[in-house]
Amino acid sequence: MVSPLTLYQEMAEYSQNYAENNPQSQSLRHLLSEAHLLVRTALLQTSKRHQDSTGDPDEKMATLTEKQELEEVFRQNCSQLGDSFSRGSPKDCHLALPYYRMSGLSVTDVMSRNRPLPGSPHSYGPGFLFYLKHYLFEETDETLSTETADEVIDIFSQSEPSLLVTVCASPCMKNVNPARTLQILQCLEDTAGVSVSLTITMATMMLHLGNLPQYTELMERHAEMLLVYGFIEEPRLLLHDGGGGGKKEQVCTTALARQLANSQPGLLVAAMVALHENSKVQLEQADFIFKELSCDNSLQVDFWEAMLMASSQDAVIQELLFRLASVYIDRLTNTISNTTSKQKSLKSAEDLISSCSHFGALHPWLTVLNPAQMSSSQHQEALHKLQACFLSVLLAALLCGPSLSVGTVVPLLERLSEETTWGFSLHLLCATRREQYDWSIEKLLDRCPQAIIAYANHHLQDKHMALWWTKLLPELCDRTRAAADGSILLSVLNETLVVVAMETSPLEFLELVPDDGTASYFLPYLLTCSQRNVKA
Structure with a gap:
């Protein structure tokens, strides 16, 4: 009986005749497909036989050797089928992708097999371009060399220049020559016209070259909202999945995102909110990004506040309200121990209260209880008091708003002492929200009786x-x-x-x-x- 390996070798030799005469003939493709089925069936049978063998070690070793030989010819056959479909008709070109993947060839190997011959009138085949596009669109751990990445840029500048922005944003293209790529992108802009995503890509190349003035000039071409639309169009200009099977934590920032965190944090926050609202990034992934970019979590909190204004999903809103209440209380606690955030918040308390429905207007009695004055003449102490006032206003505004569940905040407030006026105010707000009016009236008469009428006018109604x-x-x-x-x-x-x-x-x-x-x-x-x- 002829073994599958022997039969395959005969079919492979026979296929050479077709390949030499007409590489795109249907006869060659049929013969390679039959060889593929033969080897695949033999491989499955041999694998099962190897798993089931428990007897003679020599027999087990022979089965393993046969399995390895079959795997090798299987990969060889897949690469041949990939070659056949890579230059075939557009109707079947998509089949090049699975065969090249099963072949185990690297993208560099596939590119070398598909280069047009010198002097050949033929360009890159549709199947090869289909394979290459899918490779670049997927998140992968593989990084192309500078030489290979530059060749990829050349391929698309000749075949599909409209995809150059997406190609440049691929994480595997990080070694591309920025100066050379910038020239190609500028030529594309001259012929196709200005687009926001193209401008951002050119700015990214300037950033890689270390040319900050030119980077800034390019980014200032468009208004912030237009830049946000550019990031929606190509999210990978800001973040990469980083491979790892799509796990939530497997996400990393680009050089552009790191630059925006330092120079234009408002744009970065707006872009990440837009990406989340357009289902381009998950909340956990965005959190991971901001933790990477901001050691004192200030940008992350700015993002949560911006998300609260934009989101319409109740589950997301409740999660954000709890996070913000928690972080405000953490910061109030740290203010007591003289720890302040180094970065100023993007929005003031007044801005948040006026622009976000989840922050309520402060009750009048809170103004009586907390007059906006600072009696300290010491600068550092004044800063701490100012920060405490800012945070307490935000937390009070959440408690005055319609959305925050007071039950989730009460355990967190136990960390805040009632000795300070703002600490007392927050405890009193929580008690009032829970309709503990008798306790609240007694406490307010003890601490600040002049505020009781304003309190009663607001709460003791109906x-x-x-x-x-x-x-x-x-x-x-x-x-x-x-x-x-x-x-x-x-x-x-x-x-x-x-x-x-x-x-x-x-x-x-x-x-x-x-x-x-x-x-x-x-x-x-x-x-x-x-x-x-x-x-x-």
Whole structure:
């Protein structure tokens, strides 16, 4: 019986006759395809026989040797089929890709097999271009040499110049000669016209050459929003998957992204938000990128804030709200220990509150509780106070907004002391959000009674209106009576009685007057209450 290897060798020799006479003949392709099926079937059978063999070691070794020989001829056959389809008709050109992949040939080897012969009228075949495009579009760990990368640029400048931007953005092209490539890109711009992605690619080449003035000039050609569209068109100008099977953490920045982090952080943040919203990058990948670029996580927080303004996905919004609340609390804690962020935030608290619906306007009583003043004349202490004020405003704005779940923040706030005014304000906001009004009224009367009316006007309304006379009024009466200097409390009591007189009947008002209360003090308010009821 003739072995598959012997039969294959005979078919291979026979195929040489077809190859010499007509390399693109259907007869040659049919013969190579039959040889492919023969070897593949024999390889599967031999592999199974090798796995199942448990007897004679010599027999097992012979099976292994046969398997290795079959694998070698299989790769040889795949490379021949790849060659056949690489120069074939456009109808079947896509078949060059799987055969070249099964052959185990490197891209350099495939390129050398497909170079047009000197003086030949034929250019690169459609199957080869199809293979090369797929190789460049995929993320791979392989990096081409400068010589090979330059040849790839030449191939596409001749065959499909419109793809040069995508080719240059491929991670395997990092060794390309930037000066030579820049000349080709400039020629493309002269013939095809200016495009944003082409300009960014040219700027990247200038960056590789170390020519920062020319890099800056190119980047300033277009408005920031247009540059963002350019990155949407070709995300790999900013980041690469880095190979590794598409794992979330397998992502890395380009030289351009690192440059933008230093010179144009706002553009980088806007571009990453746009990439996420257009499903070009995942949130975890973007986080990894910003951690790489910013050691003190300032850019990452800027990205989260920008994402919060742009995203419409509820799950993403809740995740971002929790992250921002956590980082604001972390920074507030670090401010206490004199640790400050080196990089200024891209947006002020006022900008975020006015432009993002998830940040609410601060309640009026917070302004009374936290007057915007700094009494310290020491510069460093003033900076810490200013940063604490900025962070507390952001966190308070989240708590005043409609979206943050207060239950997720309460455990985090345990790290913040109530001794500082802003710490107390945040704890009070959380308690109010959880409708712990009795506790909040008592705490606010203890710390800042002048803020209680503003607090009550904002929160003690509708179904909570009765707290004006069931909780606030009795507390004020007791505290005013016991206070040595009750001027502030007396003023607050007056304002409270005005509200109570407007919301109760005369009989209800009389029942609220303390047994030991001075009648002349309460009489004007009772009179107002009676007149209002008569008019009603």
